[in-house]
Amino acid sequence: MSSDSELRDLYQEVILDHNKRPRNYRVMEDANHRADGHNPLCGDRVTVFVRLAGDRIEDVSFQGSGCAISKASASLMTDSVKGQSLGDVDTLFQGFQTMVTSPPDMDVETGSLGKLAVFAGVREFPSRVKCASLAWHALRAALKDSAKASAIVSTE
Numbered sequence: 001m002s003s004d005s006e007l008r009d010l011y012q013e014v015i016l017d018h019n020k021r022p023r024n025y026r027v028m029e030d031a032n033h034r035a036d037g038h039n040p041l042c043g044d045r046v047t048v049f050v051r052l053a054g055d056r057i058e059d060v061s062f063q064g065s066g067c068a069i070s071k072a073s074a075s076l077m078t079d080s081v082k083g084q085s086l087g088d089v090d091t092l093f094q095g096f097q098t099m100v101t102s103p104p105d106m107d108v109e110t111g112s113l114g115k116l117a118v119f120a121g122v123r124e125f126p127s128r129v130k131c132a133s134l135a136w137h138a139l140r141a142a143l144k145d146s147a148k149a150s151a152i153v154s155t156e
């Protein structure tokens with residue numbers, strides 16, 4: 001087995017694990033920001049809840065239904081952004097977006113993305129890019145909105 005396919009298997013394992021046991025999967029009663037995301041191409045739905053304290057994400061959670069990639073992506077996203085400042089979240093989002101939308105044969109820098117690098121493989125499946133980025137778009141919409149005026153984002 002080449003190291004390339006070993007790496008791919010490892011990535012797949014992480015995604016399957018987060019799909020089966022999603023982290024931070026709950027409704028947050030005291031969220032001060034939230035948004036709903038919908039990916040009509042695949043049927044994925046996600047609601048992202050955020051408790052923002054100053055410019056730091058004190059707590060973040062999600063609920064929803066969808067394919068393994070959308071759920072694992074939301075799970076890994078919540079793990080990655082918890083405790084981060086809005087500036088750091090923005091940097092992570094830009095890095096993630098660049099990684100999943102760049103051509104498969106292009107080298108992308110994933111070192112700063114930590115575990116999020118497991119989604120580098122979706123570049124080879126353009127229809128799954130929206131599954132992987134749905135939770136991120138919902139998070140961005142949530143941060144711009146309050147919990148009372150919940151935003152709805154669609155990847156279409």
Ligand code: ZN
Nearest residue numbers: 042044067131
């Ligand atoms: Zn999907």
